[in-house]
Amino acid sequence: MNSIPGARIETANSTADKERKGTLDSFTELAGRTLLAVLFLLSGLGKLGAYSATAGYMSSVGVPGALLPVVIATEVLGALAIILGWKTRTVAVLLAGFSLLTAITFHRNFADQIQMTNFLKDVSIAGGCLLLAANGPGLVSIDRHFAK
Numbered sequence: 001m002n003s004i005p006g007a008r009i010e011t012a013n014s015t016a017d018k019e020r021k022g023t024l025d026s027f028t029e030l031a032g033r034t035l036l037a038v039l040f041l042l043s044g045l046g047k048l049g050a051y052s053a054t055a056g057y058m059s060s061v062g063v064p065g066a067l068l069p070v071v072i073a074t075e076v077l078g079a080l081a082i083i084l085g086w087k088t089r090t091v092a093v094l095l096a097g098f099s100l101l102t103a104i105t106f107h108r109n110f111a112d113q114i115q116m117t118n119f120l121k122d123v124s125i126a127g128g129c130l131l132l133a134a135n136g137p138g139l140v141s142i143d144r145h146f147a148k
Contacts, residue, residue: 022139029138030085036128037082040095044075061106074098082132085141089133096129 047054047068055065078098081091103122109115137143 026139030140033085033088033132033137033141034083036125036132037079039079039125040075040082041079044072044079047072047075063105082137085137085143088137088141088143092129092133096126096133099123099126099129 051068055068058068058071059065074094075098078091078095081087082095099122103119103126107115107119107122110119
């Protein structure tokens with residue numbers, strides 16, 4: 001009997017347990033990256049579908065509509081990079097900054113509850129991106145594949 005409280009006795013199944021945990025972690029990391037990135041992907045693609053309306057909205061808040069191609073590229077390419085796990089830490093930091101800039105530029109009217117909610121959503125997304133930047137993409141990623 002083990003006299004250390006809380007100590008776990010190693011068994012033949014411990015290797016299988018570690019493999020299962022590794023598989024679950026890998027799936028969870030990929031799912032988390034995908035769920036975080038799909039918002040950027042759909043937003044960028046949506047801007048393509050409503051290009052002139054989006055450019056007009058940007059202009060109405062003082063952002064030149066000529067920047068819209070950069071915005072679309074940031075969202076779509078950034079999302080694909082995060083999903084694939086390519087240059088994940090760098091892209092995650094860039095998307096965090098993009099989200100904070102979006103919050104400050106477009107959603108600062110806190111008297112409007114919808115704008116306040118959108119502001120907090122963007123800040124929360126930035127937080128998720130920063131967590132991704134800190135922890136990396138995980139095992140199922142291009143970054144991990146080339147690190148070997």
